[in-house]
Amino acid sequence: MEPELEARVREALRDKLRLLRVSGPGTAAAPGSPARGTVADALPRLSLRSPAELHAARGRTGTARGPATLPPSTRVLLKRREAAEAERELQNQRQEFQQRMQRLAQRRQQLARRREQHRDAVLRFESFLKAAAARRERELRRADEQRARAAAERAESARLRRELERLRRHRERLARRLRSLRPFGDYLRDVLAAMGQFQDVPAMLVHLGVLAEVRAALAREAEAGQEQLAQGRAQLQRYRQESSTQLLGTRNELARLHTRLEAAQRDVRQWESCWTHIQSTATQKTLLLGQIKLAVLNLFQQTTAQLRILTDRAQDTKAQLDTVLLCMKALSDICATGTHPQQHRSVRLLQGHK
Numbered sequence: 001m002e003p004e005l006e007a008r009v010r011e012a013l014r015d016k017l018r019l020l021r022v023s024g025p026g027t028a029a030a031p032g033s034p035a036r037g038t039v040a041d042a043l044p045r046l047s048l049r050s051p052a053e054l055h056a057a058r059g060r061t062g063t064a065r066g067p068a069t070l071p072p073s074t075r076v077l078l079k080r081r082e083a084a085e086a087e088r089e090l091q092n093q094r095q096e097f098q099q100r101m102q103r104l105a106q107r108r109q110q111l112a113r114r115r116e117q118h119r120d121a122v123l124r125f126e127s128f129l130k131a132a133a134a135r136r137e138r139e140l141r142r143a144d145e146q147r148a149r150a151a152a153e154r155a156e157s158a159r160l161r162r163e164l165e166r167l168r169r170h171r172e173r174l175a176r177r178l179r180s181l182r183p184f185g186d187y188l189r190d191v192l193a194a195m196g197q198f199q200d201v202p203a204m205l206v207h208l209g210v211l212a213e214v215r216a217a218l219a220r221e222a223e224a225g226q227e228q229l230a231q232g233r234a235q236l237q238r239y240r241q242e243s244s245t246q247l248l249g250t251r252n253e254l255a256r257l258h259t260r261l262e263a264a265q266r267d268v269r270q271w272e273s274c275w276t277h278i279q280s281t282a283t284q285k286t287l288l289l290g291q292i293k294l295a296v297l298n299l300f301q302q303t304t305a306q307l308r309i310l311t312d313r314a315q316d317t318k319a320q321l322d323t324v325l326l327c328m329k330a331l332s333d334i335c336a337t338g339t340h341p342q343q344h345r346s347v348r349l350l351q352g353h354k
Contacts, residue, residue, distance in 0.1 A: 303327040
C-alpha cells in the first residue's frame, strides 16, 4: 500500500513541475511573481491525488493557459487559484490519509485481538481435544482391562474345570489301582504275621525300602568304581601314548639339534680360518701402507729439501704425494727446456699451487 502512495505522490510532483516549466519566462517578470513561490512552497507538501483528479487539473491548466491573449495578472491569479486548489486537495488528502491510517491501525488492533482470541480458542480446543483423547484412552484402557480380566477369568474357570476333571479321573484310577492292589495288602499282612518282627505293614515297608535303597546305593557305588577304573585305564593308556609320542619327538629334536651343532661347528671352523686369513691380509696391507707412507715421506723430504719449499702438511700423505708429483713434473719440464729461469718459474708455480 505505501509504495503505491509514494508513486502517486511522485507523479503529482512531476506534473506540477511540468506545469511550472510550460508557463514560460513571461510569468517570472509579472507583478504576481510571488505566487510562484507559493506554488513552489506548496509542491513539497503535495500528497495523494487520484489519476482522475490529476487529469482534471491538467485540463483546467490547459484551458487556463490556452488563450494567448490572457494578461500576466490573469495567469498569476489562475496560478494562485490552482495553488489554493492544490493546497485544499492536499489537506483533504492528508485528512483522508490520516483517517485511513487510523482505520488501518484500528483494523490492525482488531485483527490482533481476533488473533489472540483465535489463539486462545485454538488452545482451549486443543486442550479439550487432549482431555477428550485422554478420557477416551482411559475408557478404552479400562474396557480392555475389563475384557482381559473377563477373558482371564474365563480361562481360569476353564482351567479349573479341566483340573477338576483330571482330579476325578485320577481318583478313579487310584480307586481302580487300590482295588487291584488289595490282594497284595492281604499278602503283606500275612507276611507281617509270619515274620513277627514289625508292628505293622508300614514299618515293614519302611525297613524294606531302606534295604532297597542301601542295595541301590551299593550298586551305584560299584558301578561308579567300575567307571572310575575304566577311566583310569583309559587315562593310563593315553598317558603312555602321549609319553611315547613325546619321547619320540624329543629324540627327533635331539638328533636335529646334534645335526645343527655339527653344522655350526663346521661353520665356526670355516669362519675362524677366514678371520685368520683376513687378519693376516690386514697386517700385510698395513705394513705395505706404512712402507708406502715412509717412501712418500722420504721422496717429499728430499724434494722439498732440494727445492727449498716450505710446507706445513708433512703429515698428509696424499698432499705429500701431490707435491712430489708436481715437483717431478717441474723437473721434467726443466730437463726438457734446460734453462735456469724456467727452473725458477716452475718452482714459483709449484709454491703458488701449494
